[in-house]
Amino acid sequence: NAGVMQNPRHLVRRRGQEARLRCSPMKGHSHVYWYRQLPEEGLKFMVYLQKENIIDESGMPKERFSAEFPKEGPSILRIQQVVRGDSAAYFCASSPSGTSNNQPQHFGDGTRLSIL
Amino acid sequence: GESVGLHLPTLSVQEGDNSIINCAYSNSASDYFIWYKQESGKGPQFIIDIRSNMDKRQGQRVTVLLNKTVKHLSLQIAATQPGDSAVYFCAENPGYSSASKIIFGSGTRLSIRP
Numbered sequence: 001n002a003g004v005m006q007n008p009r010h011l012v013r014r015r016g017q018e019a020r021l022r023c024s025p026m027k028g029h030s031h032v033y034w035y036r037q038l039p040e041e042g043l044k045f046m047v048y049l050q051k052e053n054i055i056d057e058s059g060m061p062k063e064r065f066s067a068e069f070p071k072e073g074p075s076i077l078r079i080q081q082v083v084r085g086d087s088a089a090y091f092c093a094s095s096p097s098g099t100s101n102n103q104p105q106h107f108g109d110g111t112r113l114s115i116l
Numbered sequence: 117g118e119s120v121g122l123h124l125p126t127l128s129v130q131e132g133d134n135s136i137i138n139c140a141y142s143n144s145a146s147d148y149f150i151w152y153k154q155e156s157g158k159g160p161q162f163i164i165d166i167r168s169n170m171d172k173r174q175g176q177r178v179t180v181l182l183n184k185t186v187k188h189l190s191l192q193i194a195a196t197q198p199g200d201s202a203v204y205f206c207a208e209n210p211g212y213s214s215a216s217k218i219i220f221g222s223g224t225r226l227s228i229r230p
Contacts, residue, residue, distance in 0.1 A: 093159075
């Protein structure tokens with residue numbers, strides 16, 4: 001009964017490169033959420049997706065950041081032309097399909113992104 | 117609403133004692149609240165949740181209390197153990213179901229004295 005799987009666990013990029021973070025939700029979950037966490041802070045919502053649809057991207061920076069959740073395969077958070085301020089831990093969470101209000105979001109162990 | 121903190125508040129508790137972690141929220145329309153535990157290098161782990169139509173809910177060694185009048189939430193951990201050392205976040209889900217974003221508080225670091 002695998003939980004939310006994220007990879008890579010650690011990612012190092014130089015300024016100007018692209019970063020791709022992957023998330024496979026729990027089995028049976030079709031709702032995926034991405035959050036960003038800076039040291040000593042809480043998680044900040046970025047984007048909420050269902051299969052092939054972006055539902056809420058109110059927390060996404062206007063430029064360089066994009067997310068997708070294709071019909072097949074993991075959800076991808078993509079950061080283009082990374083800058084030092086993008087260094088953070090990025091967490092993915094998933095929840096079951098439907099509108100059940102008894103299921104909390106379950107989180108992966110995150111990807112630590114470091115920008116040189 | 118969202119809060120940001122540069123330094124996490126810390127609660128130090130003697131092993132075996134009870135711990136009480138407090139949280140204030142700002143959105144009076146939020147109807148679902150969750151406590152998460154985050155250990156170093158890991159993602160948030162669900163502990164317990166509560167709906168706004170309840171004021172108390174108990175789990176294994178944990179109890180969550182909700183006071184909607186003053187918009188206050190607390191997590192009580194009975195007989196605190198070394199494995200309880202972590203950062204604890206309260207979170208609110210402003211939507212009716214879990215299918216919407218979670219707003220995290222700034223967290224409290226719980227440390228256990230032997």
